[in-house]
Amino acid sequence: MAPNRGRPKNLYQFHYGCQLFPTETRTQKQLRLALQARTQAETGPTLRRNLNRSNRSVKAAEEPTPSHPQTGTEQHDVLGFNEGPSLWEDTEEILNEEDEVSRARLRSLHQEMIEQQRHRNWKDVMACLFPAYLHFKKLTSNWTVPNPFLNLSSEVCACPVEAYKERDVDLIDLMVAAIDVYQSLKSKERKLTQEVTSTDQQDVLAQQSCPACFGVSIPNNDSTEPASEPADNHQVFICLDGNFQHRHHERASKNYIGIENQTLFVPSQDIESSNSEIREAELAKRVTKKAKDRCAEQHKAADDRRNASTWKGCDDTGLFGCCCRHDSVIAFCNIHKTGEGRGLPMSIIKRLLNSINPNVQVGVLYDIGCTLGKFFKARGLLTNHLLRLKFATAVFHSYVHDWPCQLQFNPRYNNGWGLTDGEGLERLWSYLLPLVSPLRYATRNHRISAINHRSLFHNTLGIENIVLTLKRKFIHALKTKKESEGIVHQFLQDQNPHERGQKYTVEFFRAQWQKQRKFEIEISxxxxxxxxxxxxxxxxxxxxxxxxxxxxxxxxxxxxxxxxxxxxxxxxxxxxxxxxxxxxxxxxxxxxxxxxxxxx
Structure with a gap:
């Protein structure tokens, strides 16, 4: 019996809320019903014969009973049906505080089971939905034909017309999960394409992030020489940076479904493993956390104590990202209730180094890149990869550092960095800015999946425009080189006061620059x-x-x-x-x- 809505909170509602519903997927339900139908078909006739035989025996043994049986008043009194006060009258039973808490927990448990059951149902449906999605996508040329939304159910269903059944469905029930289902279908399609067309993880990075950085060398097909593939030893530049605008409020969602791994996000287990590795190395090397230099002290984002008030009431406190020199996203780390710790860049660097060929050199640009390499060396971390790594500070952030630090780590003052500025993530954060406000109140899974989906689309746009991007950068490099050569040529026309009768020379400027570097760096x-x-x-x-x-x-x-x-x-x-x-x-x-x- 359903509860009386006009009745106040009572124990009936408490026990009514304790009832658990059966949890099974649609496939499990179909199998159960099929087994029941087969069992009933096999045993039904025998059971009906036995039941009819027993019914006839019972009817023969029964005695006729009067249509209006006589009942005594004593039984009326016992059951409470006399004219006096009713013993079956409803009484108010107010729940105490402990019962209210228990009922709230039960409601939360019920909702969690409902969400998990719905999640399992969608996974069960996805096994049939994904092949149908690919089939219809091919038939309609990715839904670009004149009538892409015609009823083509006959393509995937062989049931006769008379077997069709129609039922009314509330559209909102389907639209609630439409975005999640679409993102899942696109993710499965992307993963299938990468598995078929990629031979290793670097090929996956080339398709997913940037072919200009991670594309392998073209084999030598010259007929005069034996076919060979040159060693893939080119250099890749990556940028690292954190962002604490992409926070998530802790009370915005119940998070009944655990965090699902996304393509661009480093799993939380890998981040915890890096943090544990850092702690163990500090204990083994007896390195204290207090041993910070001035550059690290000025980096506010890395200090949990300074930023504790910023992420108060938040569970996910920000993002830590990595992109290539062409601004394509390589990986993200979800920052959970901490600051910009060193375990975040370490996790991304380890993931990247394990995905690319061992001969590829990697240049890392980070706000405090000057201390990141020292941090790894002092603790004996990434010892097998340090020879292929070099570190620098991002151009815009380098001017906060001391002059000796700039001389050693500013990419504009050192060879091998070109015009790479290391500020690609600042442009990416600007691109992701519209997601900041709505995702603070979404579920944790929706937040991560939305950032992942938009970033993959950003990479797709970058791949489509990669030729124009390289052309623009090459023209800018030639223009900068020409302007610099003009300035140097003007200096070479002036007399050198340090050498009588001589003009300035390129060798003189290089020698002066090296002396200045040496003097500034060696000062304690x-x-x-x-x-x-x-x-x-x-x-x-x-x-x-x-x-x-x-x-x-x-x-x-x-x-x-x-x-x-x-x-x-x-x-x-x-x-x-x-x-x-x-x-x-x-x-x-x-x-x-x-x-x-x-x-x-």
Whole structure:
């Protein structure tokens, strides 16, 4: 019996909510019903004969009973059917707090089972839906014929017309999962194509991400020489960066279905494995997390403590991505309740190195690429691959680093990087910007699948336009080279004051550049900090002189000047003088003024 809607919360609703529904897929249900029908067909006649024989025996033994049996009033009283107060009257039974919590958990369990059952049903249907999708796609030329939506069910169904059954279906029930089903069909189609046409993982990357970076060399078909394939030892440049706008609110979804692996996303198990490997290496090498340099300290995104307030209330706190020099997406890492840890780039680099040929060299551009290589070397990580890796900072982010760091890791100041800027992910984040707001309140699976689907479409557009992209980059490189040669040619026309009677030469400029690099790089960090303190000391002294001159000018111009302003200037001078004395004591005797001596 269904519950009375007008009745308040009671124990009946509690027990009614405890009933669990059977969980079986449609195929399992069809098999069960088929077995029942076959069993009934085999045993039905025998059971009916036995049942008819037993019914005749019972009827013969039965005695006639009056149509209106006499019942006593005592039984009425016991059952509560007398005219007095009814014993069957409904009474309100209010649930206590513990029962309410239990019922809420049961409802959550029911919803989880419903979602999981629906997910299993879709997987069961997909086995038949995918071949039909490919067949109809071929018949309709990818639905481009004049009448692509005609009823072509006869192509996949051989049932006679009289066996057709029609039923009313609410369209919203189908449209709710339409996008998910379409993405699943496209993913299966893409995977099938890659399995048939690819010989290794690098071929998959060439089809999925960028053929210009991961396409293999063309075999030598010259008839005069034996056919051979040259060694694939070209260089690949990748960019790494994190984004914390793509967050997901923890209470936005119940997440009854576990996270499903997507094509471009590194599985969470691989990220956890990298983090565990880093921790074990730090324990073995006795490396502490406090050992950070200035570049890592300035990288705010890598510090969990600074960003804890940013992702408060979020389970997925951002994305960490990797793209090639042509801005095609290679891989993503889903950041879960942490900052931009080193396990994220390590997971992506390991995945890439395992997917490409062992002779391919890899250049890594990262916001703190200067410390990433040192991080791996200090902990003995990726030791088998470090020789084929080189690191640099992204061009835009490199200007935050110290000058010696820029000299070593800025791609504009080092050979072998060309005009690669390492900012491809910044352009990708701009492309994915429309997904930020809606995906914060979607389910975790919908968030990841939507980002994966849009990124794959971005790669498809990049592959279609790869020739135009290479042409544009080549023209830009030639233009930059021509402008640079013109500037150098102008310098070569000037007289060199360091060599009498000689003009500037290219060799002179190269030698000066190497000397400057060597001088700046070899200066220790301690000397650099001490020089910075000395520079600050002189700046403070100049500020103190300026305040004294301002005070003297104001007193000379107007003896009746505002005393409050004069007191403020005197107070500032006293504070600066105090800082000067403290700094002079730290810098040494050359900066300390002895008692009785005059200050300059």
């Amino acid at each position: 960090q301690t000397n650099r900090e001490k020089k910075a303190e000395q520079a600050q000391f002189y700046k403070r002294g100049e500020a103190l002189k300026s305040l004294v001159e301002t005070l003297m000018d104001s007193l000379a111009a107007s003896p009746q000047s505002d005393p409050a302003q004069s007191l403020s200037l005197i107070q500032q001078m006293q504070e600066l003088q105090k800082l000067q004395d403290e700094e002079a004591a730290k810098l040494g005797s050359l900066f300390v003024v002895e008692p009785g001596a005059e200050r300059d």
